[in-house]
Structures are given as structure tokens and as C-alpha cells.
Amino acid sequence: METAYIEVRNLTKTYSAKNGNVEALKSVSLSVLKNDIFGVIGLSGAGKSTLVRCLNLLERPDSGEVFIGGQNLLTLGREQLRLRRQKIGMIFQHFNLLEQQNVLANVCFPMEIRGVPVRQRKEKAMELLKKVGLEDKAGAYPSQLSGGQKQRVAIARVLANEPDILLCDEATSALDPETTKTILDLLKSIHDTMGITMVIITHEMRVIQEICTKVAVLDQGTVQECGSVTKIFNHPKSKAAKRLLLIRDTEEMADVG
Amino acid sequence: MWDKTMIIMLLEGIRDTFYMTLASTFFGYVIGLPMGIVLTLTDKGGIAPNRTVYRMLDIVINITRSVPFLILLILVMPLTKLIVGKSYGSAATIVPLTLAAAPLIGRMVESSLKEVGQGVIEAAVSMGARTRTIVFKVLIGEARTSLLVGVTIVLGTVLGYSAMAGVVGGGGLGDIAIRYGYYRYDTGVMLVTLVFIVAIVQLMQGAGMFAAKKLDHRNKE
Ligand SMILES: Nc1ncnc2c1ncn2[C@@H]1O[C@H](COP(=O)(O)OP(=O)(O)O)[C@@H](O)[C@H]1O
Ligand SMILES: [Mg+2]
Numbered sequence: 001m002e003t004a005y006i007e008v009r010n011l012t013k014t015y016s017a018k019n020g021n022v023e024a025l026k027s028v029s030l031s032v033l034k035n036d037i038f039g040v041i042g043l044s045g046a047g048k049s050t051l052v053r054c055l056n057l058l059e060r061p062d063s064g065e066v067f068i069g070g071q072n073l074l075t076l077g078r079e080q081l082r083l084r085r086q087k088i089g090m091i092f093q094h095f096n097l098l099e100q101q102n103v104l105a106n107v108c109f110p111m112e113i114r115g116v117p118v119r120q121r122k123e124k125a126m127e128l129l130k131k132v133g134l135e136d137k138a139g140a141y142p143s144q145l146s147g148g149q150k151q152r153v154a155i156a157r158v159l160a161n162e163p164d165i166l167l168c169d170e171a172t173s174a175l176d177p178e179t180t181k182t183i184l185d186l187l188k189s190i191h192d193t194m195g196i197t198m199v200i201i202t203h204e205m206r207v208i209q210e211i212c213t214k215v216a217v218l219d220q221g222t223v224q225e226c227g228s229v230t231k232i233f234n235h236p237k238s239k240a241a242k243r244l245l246l247i248r249d250t251e252e253m254a255d256v257g
Numbered sequence: 258m259w260d261k262t263m264i265i266m267l268l269e270g271i272r273d274t275f276y277m278t279l280a281s282t283f284f285g286y287v288i289g290l291p292m293g294i295v296l297t298l299t300d301k302g303g304i305a306p307n308r309t310v311y312r313m314l315d316i317v318i319n320i321t322r323s324v325p326f327l328i329l330l331i332l333v334m335p336l337t338k339l340i341v342g343k344s345y346g347s348a349a350t351i352v353p354l355t356l357a358a359a360p361l362i363g364r365m366v367e368s369s370l371k372e373v374g375q376g377v378i379e380a381a382v383s384m385g386a387r388t389r390t391i392v393f394k395v396l397i398g399e400a401r402t403s404l405l406v407g408v409t410i411v412l413g414t415v416l417g418y419s420a421m422a423g424v425v426g427g428g429g430l431g432d433i434a435i436r437y438g439y440y441r442y443d444t445g446v447m448l449v450t451l452v453f454i455v456a457i458v459q460l461m462q463g464a465g466m467f468a469a470k471k472l473d474h475r476n477k478e
Contacts, residue, residue: 056383086385096380099475100399109394110384141474161384 004031004067005197006038006055006165011064013050024050025061026221032214037191037198039212039229041205041244047221048201052167055199056088057081068165086114089163089196093170095150097142103129103153104138110160128156132186148179155186159194166190166198172207184210205248209233217241263446266433271453273347274429277419278457281351282412285358292318292359293366294392300371304378304391318360326357326418330425347428350419358415365411369403370396402473409465413458420454430454 013025024047032038042048053059054066057073066073068088076084097106107125116124129135132152142150151171158166168187172180188211191198200212208215208229216226217240224238236242296314299307324332330353334344337352373396381395397404420431430450438447 058379058383082385082387084385085383088383090380090383092376092380094376096374096376098377098395098399100401100473102474109381112394113381113384113386113390143475 003033003070005034005036005069006030006032006199007065007067008051008054009065009067011051011054011061011066013047013054013059013061023221025054027064028218028221028223030216030223030226032197032199034197035191035195036214037188037200037212039200039202039208039215040218041202041208041215042218042240043244044203046218048203048218049169051218052090052169052199052201055165055167056085056090058090086110086161087163088165088167089158089161090167090169091151091154091158091171093173095142095147095154095174097150097153097157099142101141102138103134103140103142103145106142106153107156107160110157114161124160125156128159129153131159132156146179147175148183151175151179151183152186155183155190159190162194163196166196167201168198169201170203171200173202173204180207181210187211205233205244217244267430267449267453270428270430270433270450271457274416274419274431274454274457277347277350277354277422277427277429278412278416278461281354281358281415281419282408284351284355285362285411285415286408288355288359289362290366292363293370294396296363296367297370297396298388298392300367302375304382304388314363318363321356321360322364326353326421327424329353329357330422330427345426345428350422350427350429353422354415354418357418358411361414362407362411365407366404369400369407372403373399402469402475405465405469405472409462409469412461412465416454416458416461430457 007030009029011025011028012023015022015024028047028051040048040051050059054061055068057066060074068084071084073081073084098109101109104122104125107128108121111121111124126135126138129138132155134149134152134156137145137149142153145153171187172183175183184207187198190196191211200207202208212229214227215229215232217224217232217238219238219240224240225232225236232241233245236245292314296311297303298305299311301308333353333356337349338344340352341349343349377399378391378395381391386395419427419429420434421427423429423431423433423435426432430453434447434450434454437443437450
């Protein structure tokens with residue numbers, strides 16, 4: 001049996017809010033194999049973002065363990081964690097680019113953090129911009145780009161540190177269906193050429209269908225079902241999975257009609 | 258009334274006003290900028306939350322901000338004398354002006370830095386950025402427009418305070434306005450100094466806003 005590249009065990013996370021506590025994660029366990037494109041799907045509020053943010057400890061779980069490549073992140077010191085994070089890329093729904101910096105500077109930023117010399121940074125950044133099809137936008141500012149282009153910049157930026165893991169939190173949720181497709185194609189080709197293990201968080205079934213190999217269905221902070229995408233799409237067992245399929249089908253009907 | 262000595266006096270007044278305002282604002286930022294940064298980092302939701310540090314700074318700022326400038330000026334006279342050697346004149350006024358500006362600047366910087374989106378800070382954390390990088394590149398870099406607008410507001414406020422210091426012989430245009438207008442009932446001189454004060458505020462305001470706009474890349478067409 002293959003060993004897991006990303007493994008979380010019994011993660012729990014409770015947020016305290018004014019009107020009571022929210023159990024965002026209730027003992028979640030998952031393993032992701034090296035090179036998988038692993039989807040996590042669930043409705044809004046299911047705990048998906050909390051889960052993915054625990055994978056690079058943007059959020060610290062209350063209890064449980066997070067193993068990346070066999071290393072327990074929760075035992076790392078501040079500086080070790082900082083260095084490890086440089087190899088765990090993350091892209092976001094709202095892109096999170098530096099608005100006051102141009103595209104080239106944005107892509108250079110992670111390399112600046114690592115202390116790569118300026119000349120090398122720029123060379124590599126241009127190479128990456130070519131890869132995402134934006135070499136002619138190097139001097140543009142994020143405010144001059146479309147959503148899809150911004151996400152491409154974010155993808156070029158995240159690749160600048162040659163991550164072994166890429167976490168995507170609703171990376172296509174702010175985009176229209178066509179742009180979504182091109183971004184997913186880009187992610188897929190990056191996966192195939194660079195061999196990056198990916199975790200894709202989404203509330204949309206079609207994202208999972210498009211690129212994921214495995215999927216976990218999350219609902220109210222617990223994993224309802226987990227397995228290969230084809231298995232879960234053809235034979236959903238949990239209520240949550242059935243409901244998500246129903247949502248997809250009604251949306252497709254609406255698209256046709 | 259418009260003889261050579263009067264003109265020289267006015268020119269010196271302008272020079273002294275610029276000198277006091279710019280120097281105090283500069284020293285104010287030397288103290289206030291780090292305060293604003295620490296407030297931003299240590300507040301809840303910041304990247305290094307620390308309730309004790311935040312509360313302490315918060316209280317210090319609130320207290321110093323509530324002392325009226327003229328009272329502060331008199332209160333710190335011993336300190337001023339210690340640093341500058343005398344307690345009147347434009348160099349001496351820089352001490353209370355700096356102390357009045359610093360907490361104001363701390364607050365303005367805090368509010369500017371907090372305008373920076375949580376998302377972009379988080380992105381930098383996820384890239385493994387040092388706190389130092391996040392402060393300079395992300396917080397200050399992204400908030401620069403707002404920070405510059407803050408500088409122009411501080412300059413205007415400090416200039417106003419510097420004119421108030423004229424009451425106790427603080428030097429500069431405010432000093433002239435009070436000496437001639439208040440003690441000698443020479444409304445003409447007072448009005449002229451007033452025009453200069455307004456012109457200087459306008460000038461600084463205009464320059465600050467121009468720079469802020471020039472450096473802002475958020476809404477480029
Ligand atoms: N910082 C926070 N403070 C309080 N509650 C939170 C916080 N972050 C998330 N939550 C709550 O935790 C639950 C799960 O949130 P989240 O992980 O963002 O869900 P999803 O990404 O699946 O929409 C929600 O009920 C949300 O309101
Ligand atoms: Mg979410």
C-alpha cells in the first residue's frame with residue numbers, strides 16, 4: 001500500500017462566537033496520496049476552508065495531527081514551519097494579489113521571501129508568466145486584469161517556489177464557467193507536468209468531476225464519504241453526497257432549459 | 258508697516274514654521290510608525306496577537322491624545338529644557354509637537370494598516386514570509402496611499418499646533434500672528450501671517466494628495 005503524502009488525523013476545531021460555539025471540524029481524518037488531485041466538497045459552512053487552512057497551519061486545530069510527507073507540522077518550531085510553508089502553495093477564491101505591485105513583482109514576491117537574487121527572480125517569473133499565458137501582462141497591475149487573469153497570476157506566483165503541494169480554496173468560485181474550465185485545465189496540466197499533490201476545495205460538483213481523482217464529502221464538520229470520484233458519483237451513499245448530486249443535476253437542467 | 262525688517266521677519270516665520278512642522282512630523286513618525294505597526298500586529302486578528310501589549314499601547318495613546326496641546330506644551334517644559342537647552346523658540350517647540358504628533362500618528366498608521374485585506378496578508382503567511390517582510394512589503398506597501406493621506410493630515414494638524422505654541426513664544430508664523438495681532442492690535446500683519454499659514458497647509462495638502470494618487474495602482478484603467 002502506498003503511504004499518504006498528506007495525512008490528517010482526528011482534526012477538531014471549534015470557533016467561539018458571540019452566539020455560541022461553532023464546531024467547524026469534528027474529528028476529521030483524511031489521507032491524500034502523492035500526486036493525487038484530491039477534492040473536498042461540501043456546502044457553504046461545511047468546514048472546508050477550515051480543513052484546508054489546517055494543512056498549512058494558517059489555522060491551528062484544537063486537537064489532532066497534520067502530517068505532510070511524514071512530518072508532523074504541529075511539532076515544528078516557528079522558523080521550521082515558515083520554511084516548510086514555502087513548499088506548500090495556496091491559491092484563494094479572491095486571488096489575494098498585491099494590488100500595489102505589478103504582475104511581475106507579484107510573481108517575484110515568493111522568491112523575494114526566499115532570498116533569490118533579483119536577476120534570477122525576474123527570469124523565473126517571466127518563464128512562469130509564459131507558462132500561464134500572461135507574458136504580455138508583466139507590467140500590468142492586478143486592477144487591470146480580469147478574474148481569470150488574476151488567478152493565473154496567482155498560479156504563476158504559487159509555482160515560483162516549486163511547491164510539492166498545492167492547496168486551492170474555492171479557486172474558481174469567483175469565475176464564470178468558461179474561465180473556470182480554463183483555470184482547471186491549467187491546474188491539471190501543471191499537475192501532470194510538475195507532479196504536484198493537489199487538494200481542491202470546492203462547493204461545485206463539476207470542479208470535482210473535471211479534475212479530481214479522489215473526493216471527500218464534508219458536511220457539518222465531518223467527512224461523510226471518501227473515495228474515488230467515479231465511485232462516489234455513481235453510487236453515493238451519504239445523504240450529503242446525494243444532495244450535492246441533486247444540486248448539480250438541477251443546475252444542469254436549469255442550464256439546458 | 259511693510260519695511261524690510263517686517264518682510265525678513267515674515268520670511269523667517271515661514272521658514273521656522275516649515276522647520277517645526279516638518280521636523281516634528283518626522284520625529285513623530287519615528288515614534289508613531291512603530292507604535293502603529295505594533296498595534297496592528299498585536300490586535301486580535303493580527304499576525305501576532307498579544308492582548309497585553311495592545312492594551313498597554315492603546316491606553317498610553319488614549320491618555321496622551323486627550324491632553325490638550327497647550328497643557329502638554331507646558332507639562333513637558335522641563336524635558337524640553339533638558340533636550341534643547343531652552344523652553345522657547347522654534348527648536349524647543351519641536352519637543353512638545355513631536356510628543357503630540359506621535360500618538361496621533363500611531364492611531365492613523367494603525368487605521369491605515371488595518372485597511373489591508375486579511376487575504377493578502379494570509380497569502381504572504383502561506384508563502385512563508387517573515388513578519389518583517391509582511392510589515393514592509395504587504396502592510397506598508399499595500400497601505401501606502403492611505404499612509405500618505407495620513408501624513409498630510411498630520412502635517413496640517415502639527416502646523417496648527419505649532420501656531421498655538423506662538424502663545425508661549427514658540428516661534429514661527431503663529432508667534433508673529435499672536436505678537437502683532439493680539440498684543441499690538443496690528444490686524445494687517447496678523448492677516449498676512451494667516452494667509453501664509455493657510456497657503457502652507459494647502460500646499461502640503463496638495464502635494465500629499467498628488468503623491469498619494471500617483472502611487473496608487475489599485476484603480477488603474
Ligand atoms: N474565524 C472564524 N470565527 C468564527 N467562526 C468561524 C470562523 N471561520 C469559520 N467559522 C465557522 O466555521 C464553520 C465552517 O466554516 P468554513 O470552514 O469557512 O466553511 P466552508 O469553507 O466549508 O464554507 C462555519 O459555520 C463558519 O461560520
Ligand atoms: Mg470556504
